[in-house]
Amino acid sequence: MPVTADAPRASRTSAGTHAVEVIGVGKSFGPVRALDHVDLHLDDGEFLAVLGPSGCGKTTLLRCLAGFERIDEGRLAVHGRAVALPGIHLPPHRRQVAVVPQEGALFPHLSVADNVGFGLPRRSPRTQRSRRVEECLELVGLTGLGRRMPHELSGGQQQRVALARALAPRPPLVLLDEPFSALDASLRVELRRDVRDALHADGATAILVTHDQGEALSMADQVAVMREGRVHQVATPEDVYAAPVDAWVASFVGEADLFPVPDAGAEGLVETPLGRVEVTGGVDDATHVLVRPEQVVLGGHGIPAQVRTVDFHGHDALVTLALDDGTLVHSRSGAHPPAVGTRVGLRVQGACRAVPGGLPGPAPAPTQ
Amino acid sequence: MALAATAVALLPLGYLLLRTAEGGLPAWWETVATERVARLATTSLLLALVVTLACLVIGVGSAWLVTRSDTPGRAPLAVLLALPLAVPSYVAAFTWVSVSDLWSGDPGARFEGFGAAALVLTLYTYPYVYLPVAAALARVDASQEEVARSLGCGPWRTLTTVTLPQVRPAIAGGGLLAALYVLADFGAVSILRLDTFTRAIFTALSSGFNRSMALTLATVLVLLTLAILGGEGRTRRAGARFSTAAVSRPAPALDLGPWRFVGTGVLTLVVITALGVPALSLARWIAAGSSAGQAWDRIGGAAWGSLSASLLGALLTVALALPVGLLAARHPGRLSALLERAAYLAHALPGVVVGLSLVFFGVTVALPLYQTTWLLALAYASLFLPLAVAAVASAAAQAPPSLEEAAQSLGTSPARVFTRVTLPLTLPGIGAGAALVFLTAMKELPATLLLRPTGMETLATRLWSATGIGRYAEAAPYALLLVALAALPTWVVVRRTGIVPADATGPRPARGVPRPADPAPTEPAVSP
């Protein structure tokens, strides 16, 4: 595998520590700063989701990793091998970074099997090839469909083929570019699970780019939350949800009510519109206390509030309540939410997180 | 590569500048700034305008009827409507003149002049509009129209405000080709005796042996072309290049009710007038003359000459069009737009001027190629590059960049990506472009006469030879075979554009996926 002249030296400096390294990567399109000192690390077999609203730079990051775009600064390394430095750009076909594009982008003129086998070495024996193709099709649950043409498949099946095609050459890194966005919601849940399982089963290292927090939280080992070209937080899904680093992440990932705290860095019992709540994990510059809807319990006693709206989801419901002073609060209730207009009492259960950051960012994506 | 390809198209232009510069600007101005030139320009532009408008009406109307209505017989009509493209304008004009006695009571009355030229040119030029518009209409996304209908737009308003704007690039591109064709045409205007620029150029050449006058007039033609290109460019909007890549749900045919028979009637009338008149005329020639038999022993050689020269011309043209078309489709920008537009400049020049420029080029630069099929093919490339460039550009849109990126990310080198992904996907569209160039080259006469290898015959040159001494019966078989051979690639073009209604071509593809063996829609006219 040919590499750029600088690659051996560069790879020594970071040898073997991570499967994928993104260090201080910057990329601008004219005046727009698409990536601003992005740092990320992935271990072998790890699955990272890059989560952010549209325009946050996550797709640019993916295209830089794949080699479709050049970076302005920083470095990208895959399996210890530098693939991009400023001025040095390993072309996409030498990176061994396989992409699963948004619409699948199956080659319409090739059969499913030929699509899957597309990236396999041309000189590999026929039997070996077809074995790997079968294996990958099995991995994505499409055993026996190798002779079909892409247009004979449903949208979900097409995405499965696209994943199988990416996995077939066993690339050190698989990139998934919002691969489920064009699918029906019901299909999406099932496919997410299958894709995650297939990636794990194949031991692939993968990065998923998505704006859908449900997708990121449910699939990935690690989640990187991006906004305006910067990575705000990298953590496990649980930590991103439970311990967001700032108010913006808190409100982008999941439903969140944020209330200002009287003193920055306050800890212990803090006075909020919801009464006194226990605040933990506060950092020095924490300015808000984060209350998740599931912490707001509706019952006979507590702070009086009126039910404004109910978003019913079947297994639960998101209830929006207005306190007497007009403050809006969200609560996740059981399958029997109170009727709109009724007055209820509410209280906060468990400890709350204090987070820094001013006003929440752009409106968070709707949660399912 | 793209620059080199465009240079081929600009060869005639360079020659014109060179020759005009020999005389100097004052001499040029003196020749150009005359009342006659102003009159010629007015006539040429007016003819181009009238014919283009008529082509737009017939082309867009028939394209809509064939692709979007329940007009009975639309499948065969879709093919037949494209066939007038196979009739050379000189054959068309001549046959129209020679049957005009049938309906004219006064034997002295002549079928000639502006109206006649406009009629004949329209009948044989409208396929330039019909083909790309029908191809585009066949791919229009039904959902947009449904939204418009649901918002209270009637069928007519939906057509004018939603459907037609979507296919506007195809309409504008087709109109441009029609306009340039009219400007460059000599056969029809000379036979129908309308004094246009091309006729003045030929007259200057043929009666005064006055090259400088002829070429000076040709430079004015180039200026007119620039004006038309500029005007057409203003009607375009940027973007939406790849918007058609994913095949959308085909729109249902509109129920015309009893009017659908009117549709069939009108379309049949167009086909019958365009194809019936030449057929009738050729039949009369064969019946009336005694020389028909003489054609048969030479027709094979002439057909071979036509096929080989046109095939080589088509392949060379497409090879040159590939870089320009791909550049225009993949990297839209000032440079690519400029290169693409430049390809159109020679398209409005009469064949004799392009032929002479290639004679000059051959004799001064490429003597070993002079009077070989290669130089003739190069002349065809010069003349017909825009047809191929447009086809390549729209075919390239058929292989969206995401497919190439996916292939690259799987470790495939750019060269292999091209051969394994881009080429298979774009080949049908490029093939359609080649077919269009092929059939146009078959019809070409003046440049062929100047540049063919000594002794080589084509159907067009034999036709010219036979009619030159009034042997119309001998000419008729050549004309018939020429039209028949040109009809084959025309049919290919029609098939590739996906115009022929679904029920005639097999099942429609699943939604959201490009058809595998799907003929890449060809828009012989669309540029960014």
Place this chain on the structure above:
Amino acid sequence: MIRVTRLALVGALLPMTLAACSPTEEQAPASEDTATEATDAADDSADEAAPESDGTLTLYSGRNEELVQPVLDDFTSETGIEVEVRYADTAAMAAQLLEEGENSPADAFLAQDAGALGAVSAEGLLEELPPETLDLVADTYQSADGTWVGLTGRSRVLAYNTGAVPEDELPASVQELTGPEWTGRVGVAPTNASFQSFVTAMRVLEGEDAAATWLEGLAANDPQIRERNGEIVADVDSGAIDVGLVNHYYVYELAEEQGVAPEELDVALHFFPDGDTGALVNISGLGLVGEQPDTDAQTLVDYLLSDAGQTYFVEQTSEYPMIEGLEGPAGLPALEELETPDIDLNDLEDLQTTIGMITEAGLL
């Protein structure tokens, strides 16, 4: 990055295209050879005796293949010299010769009219013919500087429909055709070189003003304008036009196409008497292009001006012979009997002014 792949494609196309054009390539080298040998020979020969024949020559013919090829075939079987012929329109061919200049592959140029030969000769592209050749043809029908020579003669005539025009009403001069009795009855082909030569002759013989007046009178007399002489003759025969100004031999073409004898047609010829401009005799002619590599082209000239060559044109194209001792076409008055205007064809070179006048009159 795409560059490589494009080259690959072009490379892939080449074999196909080579296969596609192979039959024509066989011919191509022949003309190249002729061209290169022409220059080589010119270097070598200096003023030595003319080199031997190489058995092939390239002829540019502005005359129609159907009319010329048979006599060239006769020439080849007679002399063994192969003739590579390019056929094209005389005017376009003249333009092509001018464009090719010194590099022209042509050895000889056969033109439909004197004007084209004059235009090519004026650029110094035609070789002077030997005196033996020039002596065969009357001075009127050859170039003053000896660079071209007439091959056949064609007379301007008035073709008339025998049913529509009684013989006693036929005009004695073209001048009469502008009169009211001919309104809407006269067919002309103003874009045709033969008509333009005729108008040029009128300018020379009768003066610019007279020619301009005649053109205006004609234009005002509702003429029947056609693109070609052949169309006029066909329309006169069918009765669509009563009379038309054409060259004499078009009647014979029409008769042949219809498979009848010329006398059976409804169109007949009227030769203007008394040296009227309307009876101008023009020529088709021949010149040698550039320095000659060998004697082949001269051999062709000699053959075409021999009894055999001239008889062919008399019998097959119904044109007048240029050499003495041969009879003209059957059924036509002999060339000597024609009361042709007294004019030298060399004086008819200024077509430019003529075209200007025709245009001015609104006939073009």
